[in-house]
Amino acid sequence: MTPASPTPAPDESATEGRNGRTALVTGATGYIGGRLVPRLLADGFAVRVLARSPQKLIDVPWADDVGIVQGDLHDADSVKAAMRDVDVVYYLVHSMRAKGDFEEEESDAARNVAAAAKGAGVSRIVYLGALHPDGVTLSRHLRSRVAVARVLLDSGVPTIVLQAGVVIGSGSASFEMIRHLTEVLPYMPAPRWVRNRIQPIAIRDVLHYLRSAADVPPEVNRAFDIGGPDILRYGQMMNGFAVEAGLRQRPIASLPVFTPWLASQWVNLVTPIPRSLAVPIIESLQFDCVVQEHDIDSVIAPPAGGLTGYRRAVALALAKMRDGAVETSWRNSSVEGAPSDPLPSDPDWAGHTVYTDVRDRASTASPEALWRVIEGIGGERGWYSFPLAWALRGWADKLVGGVGLTRGRRDADRLQTGDAVDWWRVEHIVRGRELRLRAEMRVPGPAWLELSARPGDDGTGSVYHQRAVFFPKGLPGRLYWLAILPFHGVIFSGMVNRIVIEAERSADAGDPPPMWPTRPE
Structure with a gap:
């Protein structure tokens, strides 16, 4: 999935109101x-x-x-x-x-x-x-x-x-x-x-x-x-x-x-x-x-x-x-110190150091059922993998003055551009298809998480795509990525597996995603 370019502003003119003002x-x-x-x-x-x-x-x-x-x-x-x-x-x-x-x-x-x-x-x-x-x-x-x-x-x-x-x-x-x-x-x-x-x-x-x-x-x-x-x-x-x-x-x-x-x-x-x-x-x-x-x-x-x-x-x-x-x-509201530039498109990465974690998984669920799980992620539902690791990372962010993991989200089921989702911010959304989140945690470099759903290659089911992107800032950024790399196999693979399983579970019934614990009970 290539991130979309920023959407141009609508027409600047405002039509005359009913009261003429x-x-x-x-x-x-x-x-x-x-x-x-x-x-x-x-x-x-x-x-x-x-x-x-x-x-x-x-x-x-x-x-x-x-x-x-x-x-x-x-x-x-x-x-x-x-x-x-x-x-x-x-x-x-x-x-x-x-x-x-x-x-x-x-x-x-x-x-x-x-x-x-x-x-x-x-x-x-x-x-x-x-x-x-x-x-x-x-x-x-x-x-x-x-x-x-x-x-x-x-x-x-x-x-x-x-x-x-x-x-x-x-x-x-x-x-x-x-x-x-x-x-x-x-x-x-x-x-x-x-x-x-x-x-x-x-x-x-x-x-x-x-x-x-x-x-x-x-x-x-x-x-x-x-x-x-x-x-x-x-x-x-x-x-x-x-x-x-x-x-x-x-x-x-x-x-x-x-x-x-x-x-x-x-x-x-x-x-x-x-x-x-x-x-x-x-x-x-x-x-x-x-x-x-x-x-x-x-x-x-x-x-x-x-x-x-x-x-x-x-x-x-x-x-x-x-x-x-x-x-x-x-x-x-914007968080002090959080990056604000849009994610560069893939061709613009040439010449930049970038780390990614990319995972795909086919599912028997429809793209619509898969999207319901994607759009409902975070907040009370959590992140579908290793709650203790997410909780510890959230507390660590709090200790250095970040937003942590308890910020939650405005609406449990629906997201819109600019919404906060725990320590992420919705930067881009194409409803029913793709979601891009920008990290607002304290990390040495900008980071994004992309989640998307598309129809299966054979015309049945769907494919779940997940990509984490990190632009390291200097040596601290590179060391940070290396330090968390061992956890990616557990956290990101767990997300892929459980999101797909939940989409398949709820596909027939049309149930909303369950409330997964963000923190261990």
């Missing part, structure tokens, strides 16, 4: 942006999105209903092109990096957006910022949010900044951190910030404010705090989750020895949240973080029925997860 959404591949876009379409907007990697949007349900501009907020020309004939701009891009000069980079991107919006005659900018206390020294990530808000408010374009704290919804990073800490630990030794007061907000209420902000009068140019009806300590949020999930409440001990750095290591080890994402989340919890003014009520009315309480938001999120209806997830 066009909205540009930045961050549409993210957790909140991915949920906002279909709601703006429902509101009658023509929607355009700016994306660095348009291929990540190929499989989203609304892909054919929006205009897509390939570009980057740091590229002034692509931002200007995206702003053409736009009425409302949604700025939903945040850096979650823990290193580097991301503060200045964030401000530079905001200045590009501000200048382009002013030049294009945009009537409104909507920015989702961060709820933060006054009079304290903020973390770098919170400072960058404040700086971006100031740039946009000073742009000369009417801007509304919605400052939200912990967002509770199926797939949100904050919710997943609470969920896993509560589910995994019968007793919680915790940092002092578990005693801090927090005002969480349900994702449905965040989306309500974002949608309504497009209709705020042009004389409004300021920041507003938004939050749900409950003010809780973080420990109370964990135990509130436990009640809704049918778990017993956890005893929590606040320990002064946990610095934010140590706490991020702890979260990285016991939850799927990688260290690079845990750091900014934990830094934002170091102080009481509650709504300090309720001026938003005079500009945007609360949702019909009122704001969603914390436990109700948790119950809704759990119901979405049980129904397999998680729209977007933090898992699909």
